[in-house]
Amino acid sequence: MTDQLLRSIGMNVQVDSMDWNTLLARRNRSIPVSEGGWSIAWGVWSNLDLMSPIVNLDLDGRGTRGYIGWAESPEIERLRDAFAFETDPVKQQAIATTLQRLSNEEAFSIPLGDYKAVTGHRSNVRGVVADQFLVFWNMELA
Structure with a gap:
């Protein structure tokens, strides 16, 4: 989706797939793209x-x-x-x-x-933290 969006506004895009450790190493280097650097690092x-x-x-x-x-x-x-x-x-x-x-x-x-992450829980569970990641603090049974 990001690739399509950037191309639609006229940008030259090269998408590189890599494992997480390679991404972390590459993203920490502030060198030109032509030398293995980067200009966008997608994250959540x-x-x-x-x-x-x-x-x-x-x-x-x-x-x-x-x-x-x-x-x-x-x-x-x-x-x-x-x-x-x-x-x-x-x-x-x-x-x-x-x-x-x-x-x-x-x-x-x-x-x-x-x-948006969709979550559900039983009606007798209270204190659910609504977030993209499931966390278990603050919960209790009614």
């Missing part, structure tokens, strides 16, 4: 990965010290720190809103798709 995040600016790797602005892609933004990092140390939820929300706007303006990540 769960709600748990994105729920806070503190843990959301799509907002990592530390450059070469940060997550793959090596996006650099001192302002994003300043806002992430401010969010982490702020205790007032209203102020945290304002910081998160500014972070979201800035990350969109700087194109830190570009979602190319979405999916």
Whole structure:
């Protein structure tokens, strides 16, 4: 699907299939594509990965010290720190809103798709965490 989307907007696409270890090794090298580097690494995040600016790797602005892609933004990092140390939820929300706007303006990540995991459970099970991955904390029998 990503291949088709990128081709439809005129991009030259080469899709490489590989095992996970090869992908991890290749994705950690910041070299040109012509030398074995990459320009898009497709991945999947769960709600748990994105729920806070503190843990959301799509907002990592530390450059070469940060997550793959090596996006650099001192302002994003300043806002992430401010969010982490702020205790007032209203102020945290304002910081998160500014972070979201800035990350969109700087194109830190570009979602190319979405999916929804369908889950089910018995009616006497409460506290189910709705996420793309099944987690067992917080559950109890009614």
